[in-house]
Amino acid sequence: MTPLSHGLRRLATPAALLLGSLLLSQHIVRDSTMIASLPDPVGPTGWPRLMLGAVGLCALIWMAKELLALRRAAQRHTPIDEEYEGYAYGRAMIGLGLVVLYGIALPQLGFPIATAAFVALWCLIGGIRRPLTLALVTGIGCVVLLYVFVLLAQMPLNRGHGVFDGFTVALYRLLGIY
Amino acid sequence: MDILANLAGGFAGALDPYNFVFLVSGLMLGVVAGALPGISFVNAMAIALPFTYLLPPVTAMSFLGGIYVGGVFGGSISSILINIPGTPASLPSCWDGYPMTRKGLSSRALSIAITASAFGGLVSALLLTFGAPPFASFALKFDQPEFFAATILGLVSVIAIAKDAPLMSAVSMFLGLLIGTVGVDPMYGMPRLTLGVPDLESGINFTVVMIGLFAIGEVVDLICKRAGGGRSITAKPGKQVGLSDLWRVKSSILRGTGLGCTIGVIPGAGATVGAVIAYSVEKQACGKGDRFGTGMEEGLAAPEAAKNATTGTAMIPLLTLGIPGSAATAIMLAAMLIHGLNPGPLLFTSNTTLVYTIFASMLIANLLMIVAAMGVARVFSTLMRVPPAILGAFIIVLSVVGAYGVRNNLFDVYVCLAFGVVGYFMKRTNFPPAPLVVGVILGPLCERYFLTSLANYEGNMAVFFTRPISGTILALSAIFLAWSMWPVVKPLLRRPPKEPPHRVLKA
Numbered sequence: 310m311t312p313l314s315h316g317l318r319r320l321a322t323p324a325a326l327l328l329g330s331l332l333l334s335q336h337i338v339r340d341s342t343m344i345a346s347l348p349d350p351v352g353p354t355g356w357p358r359l360m361l362g363a364v365g366l367c368a369l370i371w372m373a374k375e376l377l378a379l380r381r382a383a384q385r386h387t388p389i390d391e392e393y394e395g396y397a398y399g400r401a402m403i404g405l406g407l408v409v410l411y412g413i414a415l416p417q418l419g420f421p422i423a424t425a426a427f428v429a430l431w432c433l434i435g436g437i438r439r440p441l442t443l444a445l446v447t448g449i450g451c452v453v454l455l456y457v458f459v460l461l462a463q464m465p466l467n468r469g470h471g472v473f474d475g476f477t478v479a480l481y482r483l484l485g486i487y
Numbered sequence: 488m489d490i491l492a493n494l495a496g497g498f499a500g501a502l503d504p505y506n507f508v509f510l511v512s513g514l515m516l517g518v519v520a521g522a523l524p525g526i527s528f529v530n531a532m533a534i535a536l537p538f539t540y541l542l543p544p545v546t547a548m549s550f551l552g553g554i555y556v557g558g559v560f561g562g563s564i565s566s567i568l569i570n571i572p573g574t575p576a577s578l579p580s581c582w583d584g585y586p587m588t589r590k591g592l593s594s595r596a597l598s599i600a601i602t603a604s605a606f607g608g609l610v611s612a613l614l615l616t617f618g619a620p621p622f623a624s625f626a627l628k629f630d631q632p633e634f635f636a637a638t639i640l641g642l643v644s645v646i647a648i649a650k651d652a653p654l655m656s657a658v659s660m661f662l663g664l665l666i667g668t669v670g671v672d673p674m675y676g677m678p679r680l681t682l683g684v685p686d687l688e689s690g691i692n693f694t695v696v697m698i699g700l701f702a703i704g705e706v707v708d709l710i711c712k713r714a715g716g717g718r719s720i721t722a723k724p725g726k727q728v729g730l731s732d733l734w735r736v737k738s739s740i741l742r743g744t745g746l747g748c749t750i751g752v753i754p755g756a757g758a759t760v761g762a763v764i765a766y767s768v769e770k771q772a773c774g775k776g777d778r779f780g781t782g783m784e785e786g787l788a789a790p791e792a793a794k795n796a797t798t799g800t801a802m803i804p805l806l807t808l809g810i811p812g813s814a815a816t817a818i819m820l821a822a823m824l825i826h827g828l829n830p831g832p833l834l835f836t837s838n839t840t841l842v843y844t845i846f847a848s849m850l851i852a853n854l855l856m857i858v859a860a861m862g863v864a865r866v867f868s869t870l871m872r873v874p875p876a877i878l879g880a881f882i883i884v885l886s887v888v889g890a891y892g893v894r895n896n897l898f899d900v901y902v903c904l905a906f907g908v909v910g911y912f913m914k915r916t917n918f919p920p921a922p923l924v925v926g927v928i929l930g931p932l933c934e935r936y937f938l939t940s941l942a943n944y945e946g947n948m949a950v951f952f953t954r955p956i957s958g959t960i961l962a963l964s965a966i967f968l969a970w971s972m973w974p975v976v977k978p979l980l981r982r983p984p985k986e987p988p989h990r991v992l993k994a
Contacts, residue, residue, distance in 0.1 A: 322916070323714045326658065333665075337679050344677070351941060353672035356678055361664040367658045370975065374654070377978065385914075397711040401915075404707045408883060412904040415887070416897055428880045435710050435876020446877055458888055460540060465895055466888070481779050 320379075323371035330365040334358055402436050419469025419477040420459075423449045452484065460486045497843025501851055509542065510848050513553025514855055518863040520554070521561020523878065527574045528558020532818040533701040534882065536825075537889035544826035545841055551822050556852040557816050557859055559758050559795050560604040560896040564864050567596045567787075576758035579766040579790035580914050586782030594906050595732075599784055600791045601860045602733055607641045607744040608853035614748055616846040618800075619835075621830030623807045626832035631943055634808070634949050635936035636960035638929055640809030643964040644753065645922045646971050653971045656922045659913075663926020673931070674938055686898040693821055693927045695890045699903040700920040701814065702886040704910025706879040724778065739769055743789035747796025752803050757813040758794045765793030769879040772921035795856075799849055806830055811934065814921040817928050824928075840929070841967070883907075898921055 337354045338344060344352050407430055414423040429447045437443060458464045468477040468480065481487040500506060512533075520531035534556050539547035545922035546743050562573030564675060580600060629637070633810035642664075646656045669680045670690030681687040733740075743765040750761040769789035774910040779786045802819070804810040805926055809830035811817035822829050890903035943952040952958045 328953055333680065336682065339676055339681070339683070347675065349674070350946065351938065353675045353677040353679055356937065357668040360661055360668060360930075363661040364665060367654060367661060371658070374975065374978065377493065399585060401707055401711045401911065405712055405911060408703060408707065408907055409906055411883070411887065412901055415900065424884050428884065431710075431880035431883070432876045435874065435879065437705075437874060437876050447879075450881060451885075454888070455882060462538075462892075464888070464892055465892070467897070 317379075319375050320372060323368040323375065326368040327365050327372065330361040330368065337361075400434060404431070407434070408433060416467050417470055417473065419473045420466040421451060421455060421477055421480055422469065422473055424454065440452045455481070455484060455486060488758065490617060493843040494616060494847060496507075496840055497845075497847035500545055500840055500850075501549060501847035505521040506546050506844070506848070507851075509546045510518050510553045510852060511855060511859070513550040514557040514852050514859045515553075515863070517554035517557025517559075518564070518856070518859050521558035521573045522564040522863055522867060524609060526704075527701075528554055528561060528880070529814045529818070530701050530705055531558060532815060532909045532959070533694075533697045534885050534889055536697065536818055536822055537892045539822055540825060540892065544823075544828060545844050547822055547826060548819070548841070548845050551819055551850050552729055552845060552848045555819070556608055556795070556798055556849065557856060558815075559793075560601070560856055560860055561601045561863065563604065563791060563794075564597070564860065564867055567600060568593060568864075568867060568994035574758075576762050576794050578759070579762045580787060580794075582766065582780050583783050583786030586780065587784075587787065590782050592606040593915040595784075596782075596787060597860075597864050599733070599736065599788050601857050603740045603788040604860075605790035605853050605857050606740055607747050607794065607796035608798055609850065610744050611748050611751060611796040612846065612849035612853055613799070615799035615802050615806075615849060616843075619806055619842075619846075622803060623832040623835040626807050629808075629832065630793060630954075631936050631955065632954050632957040633960065635933065635940055636957035636964070637808045637810060638644070638933045638936060640960050640964045641804070641808070641969070642925065642929055643968045643971075646968065652917060652919060654975045655917065656919050657972075659919050660922035660926040663923035664927075664930040665926075666923070667693075667930025668934065673935055674942075681730060686896075689894075691902060691927070692893050693924070694825070694893050695903045696927050696933040697814075697821065697905050697924050698886045698890050699759055699906025700910035700913070700924060702882055702934065703904065703907025704912075704914050704920070706882050707907070707911045708914050709875050710879050715994070732784075736784050739773060739788040740792045742769060742772060743792030744796045746789075747793030748800045750793070751797030751800035757801060757815075758797045761793040761797040762790035766790040793850060793929050795853070797964045802845070802849070806834065806845070807832060811925060811928065814924055817921070817925050820928055821864075839863040925968065 312332075339358050341354075344354055347353075349355075371376055407427065411423060411427040413425070418426070425447050428450055429443055432446060437446070461465055467476045478487065501510065516531055516535070517528045519529045532551055534555060535551065539550060542550065558574065559576060562575075562577030563580040564585065565573040566577040566580035567588055570579055570588075572578045572580050583597045584600060587593065642660055645660055646653050665680075669687055671677065671688055672679050678688045722797050724902045746765045746768060747758075747761040750764060751757070766779075766786060766789060769785055773783075773785045773789075775783055775785060801813060801816050805816045805820055805831075809820065813821045820830060828834060828841065886903060887900055887908070890899045891897065898974040910920055912918075913923075940950060942946070950957075951961060
């Protein structure tokens with residue numbers, strides 16, 4: 310990777326922070342005409358604006374620091390090596406995707422089904438391949454969670470929609486929770 | 488005498504069977520979480536936090552206090568036995584603890600570590616018990632501008648202590664403060680930064696942010712680093728440690744304890760800084776520095792004592808001023824706020840029983856830690872056999888249930904998962920999450936103190952600088968900030984060096 314492309318990549322985060330703070334400062338409240346009539350000079354937007362300013366200022370210093378490093382590296386024409394110690398980025402992305410999918414699936418499938426599916430898939434991407442281990446971990450783990458949170462703590466965990474709601478209710482009856 | 492009488496009441500509260508069971512459970516949970524590499528006691532505290540809603544305030548604080556005390560030590564078990572620090576603060580324990588294990592002295596190393604930690608923690612808890620009330624009496628002189636200044640000092644010290652990345656810490660903290668402003672404003676009831684999302688009008692809950700950042704982000708990272716199983720532990724436990732052996736390292740334990748207690752009281756410092764400094768000081772002070780790293784008992788005892796000695800004194804600024812100096816104390820603050828308790832000098836008069844029960848719980852937890860740590864160390868090899876994927880899956884499920892339980896609201900789950908993704912990328916880019924969490928918690932408090940100060944003093948901004956105590960605290964904050972940001976500003980002013988530095992990005 311050349312110092313220029315590397316430097317530009319490193320500039321992306323502070324630049325995004327600066328841009329974000331500038332954009333957000335225009336949208337602190339929905340209707341800015343409402344605050345114009347307030348006698349208070351600080352008002353509801355004063356504190357957030359101060360924080361956005363601080364983020365912007367820090368981002369500017371950060372950019373200056375990166376630009377300086379970029380200039381120095383370019384003057385020396387030195388390539389910047391990147392070493393990765395075999396970190397499984399692909400697995401991380403799948404893991405993050407699975408976490409997000411779990412959140413989306415919860416209201417649709419209900420807590421028991423979504424959790425069982427999530428635990429099984431997570432264990433699979435984590436390298437657990439034996440079907441018996443997978444079945445035991447998923448089954449026993451989910452039943453314990455249901456007893457603790459639905460029966461003991463009486464948390465109104467989501468039961469899902471349509472057929473999934475019916476399945477959850479039947480499962481709760483089978484387990485003696487309902 | 489008042490303190491002793493109150494402490495007796497505190498012991499009665501802490502030894503109440505219900506509270507005691509939760510204290511012991513918290514302690515065990517903390518030691519286990521600390522001992523498991525990749526899962527720190529902060530993760531455990533963040534996951535446990537929403538479940539404390541169901542508990543009375545005293546029980547909740549005892550439970551979290553137990554996790555805190557147990558977790559700070561727990562990390563040393565994996566450091567000593569398998570050379571993997573369970574928590575960052577346990578890193579110095581690897582340097583001389585693991586060489587002892589390699590020599591076949593694992594039991595001896597564990598005994599020294601547990602005794603030193605328990606001693607450090609106990610002295611620190613005593614300092615908390617007898618030092619916090621006079622400090623709280625002094626803090627009774629504080630008005631809104633002083634509280635604002637103290638909050639600013641707490642925020643600045645979080646940046647100051649991150650000497651390696653002060654700019655990143657500052658950005659992280661300001662982002663946290665900004666997140667804290669989302670929702671209806673405290674003076675005019677006007678929704679801010681909601682971007683048209685009605686669910687955001689009730690604000691972003693700090694518990695949800697903490698769970699996402701500390702639990703989910705960490706677990707995703709853990710699964711990518713540790714696909715393999717645990718490592719084998721040396722079978723030779725070695726000769727047990729006796730009282731005479733402990734007496735030989737008394738100076739190291741005392742030095743470590745003194746340093747830990749002092750460093751703990753500085754907001755933003757914490758166990759990691761305490762342990763590393765104690766190791767460096769011990770290397771110079773004990774006269775055997777050249778042999779450090781080869782399994783020296785002094786090199787293990789000092790950082791162990793210092794690490795746990797920070798736990799009690801770190802609670803002094805938290806309880807007396809409401810300033811959390813670390814992620815762990817930030818979670819303690821969050822728990823107090825959840826239960827409607829406002830930390831500060833008034834807490835000592837309005838909730839005396841609760842305050843002294845916390846003190847007593849800290850004292851008891853440090854004593855019980857010896858038993859708990861020994862028990863966990865014995866079953867450690869079994870614990871290490873649990874694949875990280877299974878642990879990770881259930882930590883995420885518990886986090887999701889915990890986030891849902893905050894307000895029985897699915898939106899909080901989405902926010903938690905979003906912060907989990909953010910937390911993962913923060914971890915990968917070395918963006919510190921702790922300042923963000925401190926910012927989210929202290930932001931609304933800081934804004935409230937700022938606005939009420941202006942309201943009480945006719946909008947006069949000079950009030951923060953002209954009042955002696957707030958002026959002094961703000962001056963101290965400015966010095967602290969300048970000192971911490973100097974490494975960032977210095978290269979911008981300096982001429983480029985002749986030799987090019989060789990940059991390496993580590994995965």
